[in-house]
Amino acid sequence: MSSMRPTVRGSAPGRMPTPLLRLLAVALTCISAAACGGGDGQAADPGTNAGAADDPGTPADGAKSPLIACAALAGKSVPPSSIGLPTSGATITSADLIAAAPESVGATSVTRALPEYCKIQGAILPVDPAAGPIKFQINIPTRWNEKTIQVGGGGLNGSIPANLAAIGSGGSPISGAFPPDAPYPLSSGYAMFGGDSGHQESGTVASWALNQEAWVNFGHAALKKTHDAAFAVIRDFYGSSPRTSYFMGQSQGGREAMEVAQRYPDDYDGVVATSPLIGYTAHVVHKTLLATVQTGEGWIPPAKQAAIGAEVLRQCDGLDGLIDGVIGNYRGCAARFDPLQVAQPYAAIRCQDGADTGNDCVSDRQIATLDQMHAPTRFGFDLANGWSEFPGYEVGRESAGGWLNTNPQPSQATQPALGQPGATLSYGIIKDPAFNLVNFSIAAYKDRIIEASAIIDSTNTDLSRFFARGGRLIIKAQGSDYSSNPHTMMRYFDQLVARFGKEAVDQHVRFYMLPNGDHNGGVQSLPAGTAQPQYVDLVRMSTDWVEKGIEPPDAPIVSAMAPLPPFAVNATRPMCRYPAYPRYVAGDAREAGSYRCTAP
Numbered sequence: 069m070s071s072m073r074p075t076v077r078g079s080a081p082g083r084m085p086t087p088l089l090r091l092l093a094v095a096l097t098c099i100s101a102a103a104c105g106g107g108d109g110q111a112a113d114p115g116t117n118a119g120a121a122d123d124p125g126t127p128a129d130g131a132k133s134p135l136i137a138c139a140a141l142a143g144k145s146v147p148p149s150s151i152g153l154p155t156s157g158a159t160i161t162s163a164d165l166i167a168a169a170p171e172s173v174g175a176t177s178v179t180r181a182l183p184e185y186c187k188i189q190g191a192i193l194p195v196d197p198a199a200g201p202i203k204f205q206i207n208i209p210t211r212w213n214e215k216t217i218q219v220g221g222g223g224l225n226g227s228i229p230a231n232l233a234a235i236g237s238g239g240s241p242i243s244g245a246f247p248p249d250a251p252y253p254l255s256s257g258y259a260m261f262g263g264d265s266g267h268q269e270s271g272t273v274a275s276w277a278l279n280q281e282a283w284v285n286f287g288h289a290a291l292k293k294t295h296d297a298a299f300a301v302i303r304d305f306y307g308s309s310p311r312t313s314y315f316m317g318q319s320q321g322g323r324e325a326m327e328v329a330q331r332y333p334d335d336y337d338g339v340v341a342t343s344p345l346i347g348y349t350a351h352v353v354h355k356t357l358l359a360t361v362q363t364g365e366g367w368i369p370p371a372k373q374a375a376i377g378a379e380v381l382r383q384c385d386g387l388d389g390l391i392d393g394v395i396g397n398y399r400g401c402a403a404r405f406d407p408l409q410v411a412q413p414y415a416a417i418r419c420q421d422g423a424d425t426g427n428d429c430v431s432d433r434q435i436a437t438l439d440q441m442h443a444p445t446r447f448g449f450d451l452a453n454g455w456s457e458f459p460g461y462e463v464g465r466e467s468a469g470g471w472l473n474t475n476p477q478p479s480q481a482t483q484p485a486l487g488q489p490g491a492t493l494s495y496g497i498i499k500d501p502a503f504n505l506v507n508f509s510i511a512a513y514k515d516r517i518i519e520a521s522a523i524i525d526s527t528n529t530d531l532s533r534f535f536a537r538g539g540r541l542i543i544k545a546q547g548s549d550y551s552s553n554p555h556t557m558m559r560y561f562d563q564l565v566a567r568f569g570k571e572a573v574d575q576h577v578r579f580y581m582l583p584n585g586d587h588n589g590g591v592q593s594l595p596a597g598t599a600q601p602q603y604v605d606l607v608r609m610s611t612d613w614v615e616k617g618i619e620p621p622d623a624p625i626v627s628a629m630a631p632l633p634p635f636a637v638n639a640t641r642p643m644c645r646y647p648a649y650p651r652y653v654a655g656d657a658r659e660a661g662s663y664r665c666t667a668p
């Protein structure tokens with residue numbers, strides 16, 4: 069792994085290089101249309117938060133203007149022949165011109181400037197009338213840069229992605245990584261679009277998943293249908309197709325990002341996946357089995373989380389060279405709590421004689437639950453793409469929320485409150501909403517698991533078509549994410565390297581790990597809760613790679629940034645490529661230059 073770079077804001081890797089280097093990079097890489105993401109030779113700038121050289125609210129010269137009035141799109145239709153999978157066509161239900169808005173500074177957050185854009189809403193009609201439509205929205209700036217970003221969903225989807233204009237603190241396209249001072253892609257001229265994946269229900273019920281067309285829409289088909297419908301609308305509006313196309317998503321949307329690179333690679337030049345939930349079938353099975361073992365004495369009450377978190381910190385905090393409440397060496401720490409490698413990881417906090425004697429220790433039954441969490445779940449057969457086990461979770465953040473997701477305690481009498489995993493399993497996989505999930509077993513539902521895996525898992529390592537077209541994929545995962553298990557992403561990446569070789573993968577894929585981060589990309593030093601560096605402009609890194617041939621750095625700088633202007637940067641740290649981690653060497657712990665990306 070390469071060493072760290074200076075930490076001065078504005079010159080950080082991943083941001084604006086010198087104009088000369090930029091020109092050179094464009095000249096060297098744009099000879100091949102594929103290398104420039106579909107032949108977009110214009111030097112349009114995607115916007116920058118690096119300095120005053122670019123005005124993020126102004127797309128580059130040459131931005132395209134629409135052929136017709138925005139409102140004239142309402143009522144138009146898209147024929148089924150314009151959509152690459154079977155549908156009954158699409159209709160535009162509304163089209164409204166939204167006025168430009170200046171930056172608005174609130175008490176705790178900023179909504180940055182937005183350009184004038186056409187907000188188009190529509191519905192893609194199903195083949196099976198019982199399946200329900202796919203609702204979608206396209207935001208196209210009046211001055212369009214001829215590029216698009218399709219935005220993924222979240223959770224069980226069921227709504228239009230919230231961040232198609234202003235980008236909030238959570239959700240797709242890149243969730244908690246998006247810097248508060250970065251320009252919105254819409255303001256830089258990108259058309260943004262996304263859909264509800266074919267249903268308008270979210271939460272703990274997934275009745276839509278009982279319908280096969282809706283289930284396959286959720287797994288992947290809605291992504292293609294939405295893409296094609298949006299492109300057809302854009303062709304109508306501007307008289308030409310987008311020249312460069314992206315997909316960006318977080319969590320379920322991150323899985324969708326991985327899915328399109330695998331299944332619909334011809335449609336995208338660049339893909340960004342954060343917290344991708346790629347092994348989705350195994351994820352929900354694992355969560356369900358964890359709930360099952362907690363119906364009795366294996367339950368770990370929330371009151372014990374502090375003791376467990378403190379023990380993990382005790383063993384791991386210093387493995388990265390610095391006692392700071394942050395577990396930087398995520399692989400080294402996970403090894404210490406891997407029951408396949410360590411016989412008694414929790415010996416120091418085991419209750420006397422293994423009984424449950426208080427909240428400052430864990431019983432043998434509770435240790436068994438912890439071990440199940442960190443050990444692989446073996447299926448005894450192959451899921452789609454040859455996966456036969458769900459790797460154990462990593463560690464960290466035990467004292468924070470969102471960990472085991474088992475409060476209140478599951479019981480034999482009622483359905484465990486499993487939320488999204490439970491709804492996916494009961495409605496989507498075993499198709500029996502009345503089934504009490506505490507009675508679930510892998511063996512009894514082997515066929516249903518395998519069938520579902522082929523639809524909702526995004527673990528296919530065959531990226532050959534995506535690579536061949538010059539596609540670029542950026543992945544970011546967090547070390548202490550108990551929703552999207554980062555270990556699955558590590559396995560997938562290892563398999564990619566085994567399949568294509570490191571050199572080929574390096575040309576097309578960057579996989580970064582943010583140690584100790586949660587599902588939504590936040591990092592705090594524990595137990596104090598002090599915010600740690602998390603922000604990095606992955607949109608900019610992706611568009612620079614696709615459009616200018618600027619390779620993402622080995623160690624982009626992440627920052628902890630104040631949410632309000634002037635966006636003071638309180639700390640920086642390198643974000644290393646898997647499997648490296650940021651090891652403290654010397655100097656100010658708040659400065660990225662004090663760390664080196666180091667192999668575990």
Ligand SMILES: [Ca+2]
Nearest residue numbers: 385390392394
């Ligand atoms: Ca540390």
